[in-house]
Structures are given as C-alpha cells and as structure tokens.
Amino acid sequence: MDGSASSPTGQSPWMPFESRRRARDEKREAVLRTAVALFLDQGYHGTTLNHVAERLNITKPALYNYFRSKDEILYECWAIGAERVDERIDEIAAAGGTGLQKLRKLIIGYAEMMTTDYGKSLVRFDVRDLTEHNRKIVRLAKKNIDRAFRDYIGQGIRDGSIRPCDVKLSAFAIAGALNWIGHWYMPNGALEAEAIAGEFAIRLTEGLAVKSTRKKAGKPPVGKCKSRGVSR
Amino acid sequence: MDGSASSPTGQSPWMPFESRRRARDEKREAVLRTAVALFLDQGYHGTTLNHVAERLNITKPALYNYFRSKDEILYECWAIGAERVDERIDEIAAAGGTGLQKLRKLIIGYAEMMTTDYGKSLVRFDVRDLTEHNRKIVRLAKKNIDRAFRDYIGQGIRDGSIRPCDVKLSAFAIAGALNWIGHWYMPNGALEAEAIAGEFAIRLTEGLAVKSTRKKAGKPPVGKCKSRGVSR
C-alpha cells in the first residue's frame, strides 16, 4: 500500500535492511511467487530453500514462519493454479451454451492458464514430491478438470454441436495439447498468450465440430483470431 | 539365448547367487531397462542407485562397471528412445507420400513410442538432471523431432493435402497431445497402444486435412482403425 518500494514486477516485500512491515499474507504470497518461479526455472529438486530465501532477502529458517515444509510450498503453488482453473470452469458452466461453445471457452481459459507460472505448476510439478495426503487432493482436482473436458465433449455430441467421437481419447488429446503449452511457452516470446489460446480453440475443435464456424466460402478456412503473424 | 532364466519380461541377468555369466552388453541393457522403469515409476530423484542395483540382485558399486554416473544412466535411457524415434522418422521420410500421409505416419509411430518406457523417458525426464553436454544433445534431438512435424505440415500445405494453418502452433498442438500420452498411458489399461495411435492420427488431422479420408456418406465419420472399442 505504501510506496516505499515501487519496483515493477513481483518484488520482495523484505527490503534489504529497512521497513519490512507488510501483512503476513502478502509475505506468504511473495514466498509462493518466488518459489514457483524458481521451481519452474531450476526444477523442484534443483531449487533449495536457501535459493528461495536468498531471493527474498531473508534466510531459510524465516520461511518456516509461513510454511511447514518444502513440499507444502510446492503444494500451495499447485493449489493456487488449481483454484484458478476451477473458477474458470465454474464460470463456463454457469454461462451455458452448447457443448462446443463451452469446450472452446474451456480451451481458451485453460490455454491462458498454461502461460502463467501457477498454471504451469499444474502440469510440470511432480505429484510424487507431495505428501500422500496432498497427492490425493491433487489427483482428485486433476480428475475434475479432465471431467470438465469430457462433460463438454459428451454434451456437445448430445446437443449436436460436436461430431460423435471417442470422448475419452478426444479429451486426452485436447488436454495434452494444452498441457504441453506449459512446457514450451515463454513470456515475451514470439507468441502472445491470447493468440495461442484462440488458435488452439479453433485448431483443436475443427476436427470435432459438426460444422466449421468459418463460412465455407471462397478460400480455405483459417483461424479468425486477432494478431496471428506466424508461419507464412 | 540359453534358457537358464526364462522369466517373461525384462529380468535381471544376475541370478541371486549363481551363474552370472552374461555378455557385458546384455547387462548394460538390463541396467537401463530396470533404471528407466524405476525412474518412470518413482521419479529420477525418488530412485536411488541402490534401488536399481537391488532389483538387479547386485550392489550399487557394481553399476559403476557399466556407467560412470547416475545421470549417464538417465541420458542413455533417453538416447535409446530418441534413437528409435529417429529411425521411424527416417523410414517415413524414405517412404514418400503427401505431407498429410507422412504426418499421419509420424503421429502413429510417435504415439506408439509414447506407450513404451523408453518413449516416455523422452518427455518425462527432466533435461536439467543431465550434464550440460548431454543436455545440448537432447535439446538438439528434440528440435529435430519438432522439425519433422513442422516439415510434414508445411509440405502438406504446399502439396494441398493439409489446409493452410499456423505451422508452428499446429505442430506444437499435435506434439503436445502425443507427448501427453507418455504421462497417462498405462500398459494393460483399457486402451491398446495401436488403438490410441490410430485414433489420434484421425482425430488430430481431421481438423487439418482439406478433405476427410472418411467417405461423407450416411453415418457420421468415425475412426477407421482396427479394434476401437472405447466410449459408446
């Protein structure tokens, strides 16, 4: 709230040796932001708690004021991503529409998530690094996400907006293509997050949709979205 | 060759306390088979060399007769998978055909690889666990695989078998869907490897192909391949 440290992006609330009075939650979040970035960059096992602490201008034991263990930090990073995905699914479910419309919204929302750190953590962190308890929660949440894809595809088949196909495999294929974004996407790269999401929504569904959204006029169909200056 | 130990799958050539006279290469391979299975099952960092040795009825230092380090074992597992993929790519390139035909062959071959241990290692192992030297080799090989996808798509667009699209993103989408198989496929599960490969070849290209391979006759198009008894 105060402007003592006005650095651009996700900075440490602990200033080198002065006013370190921030709300507890802000600090917790700062730990998670730093941790998730390092985990993604160096890998979970390649990141020590000293690294995390150092980047925050504190020492390792200070982290234990906010988290009980390293794997708890990992889990909470993961949980934030899951929570955000769930929110999007809820919004989509509430908005209504055909199965295909919902599926496209889910593809766009999920693809955009995959370009964020917390989104990436959903697919790049290894569940085996979690405690048995947290692992169960993670698996359950993943199952729910998978079910959303299957539900929308199944619904689309029933309402006629999606052509009959193997629901399970189609959901796997789409989710796989999207999850993989979390492995290759780099911010400030050639591709914009929204452009990717839009293109994927078209590309992944045109094989499923009964009729293309594009008018079957003159030239062959091409994705509609905004700036798409790739390939030639 | 001899039948002293005729166990079904990838067994240890080191028998508990008796005739341990096998060729060196066979033992090397046995180490890799065991290692890759354990790495996939428990994770690289969750697997100790003692685990690997124990399962082979030997002790840890014996492994160092065949490999210089743990990460060398990881790398060699990876290299076997890469080699097999490259072979398939070479076969496909040699066989000729339209871009779409080549792409479908690549999808099928790559999908089948993703259902094997060495194939999974291509996408589930973390390159950061390798030495700088090996990491470069891995990255280069991955680039080559990606290039094959892009080449076939680009070629298909040029020869008219694939509709114009963003080559880069389409390749990412297809490769992502396929790579993800390495994360969810379980042998002896409900899905057969060949069935998955065939379905993916259809599902991932029907959005790209100018005209469906299926005759647009009576009932809606459904994958052609062999036994495909999933969904209803």
Place this chain on the structure above:
DNA sequence: TTCGTATATTACCCATCGGTAATAAAAAGT
C-alpha cells in the same frame, strides 16, 4: 519502560545418497 508476540538470525543436526577405495572372487588367457 516493560511485557508479549511475531518474526528474523546464527549455528547446528543429521539422514540421504552419489560416488570411491580397497579388496575379494571369478573368468579368461597362457
């Protein structure tokens, strides 16, 4: 000031695990 609480630091513990040294026991060569 003084107490209580929250938060940070320094110093340390210790289990794990990759890797090595010294050596024993087979296999292979002569």
Place this chain on the structure above:
DNA sequence: ACTTTTTATTACCGATGGGTAATATACGAA
C-alpha cells in the same frame, strides 16, 4: 597351475540440503 583381467563386494567418504534449537530484534499494547 599361474597370472591377468574383469567384475563383484564391503566399508567408507563427503557434500548437500531439509529441518530444528536457541536466541536476538522489532512491533504493538499497556
């Protein structure tokens, strides 16, 4: 039989890194 080479074993080292104990410092309240 004998030496040599290969391959295995037992015993150990040493770095790494998660986690803890004891303690110091800052903050809010009275």
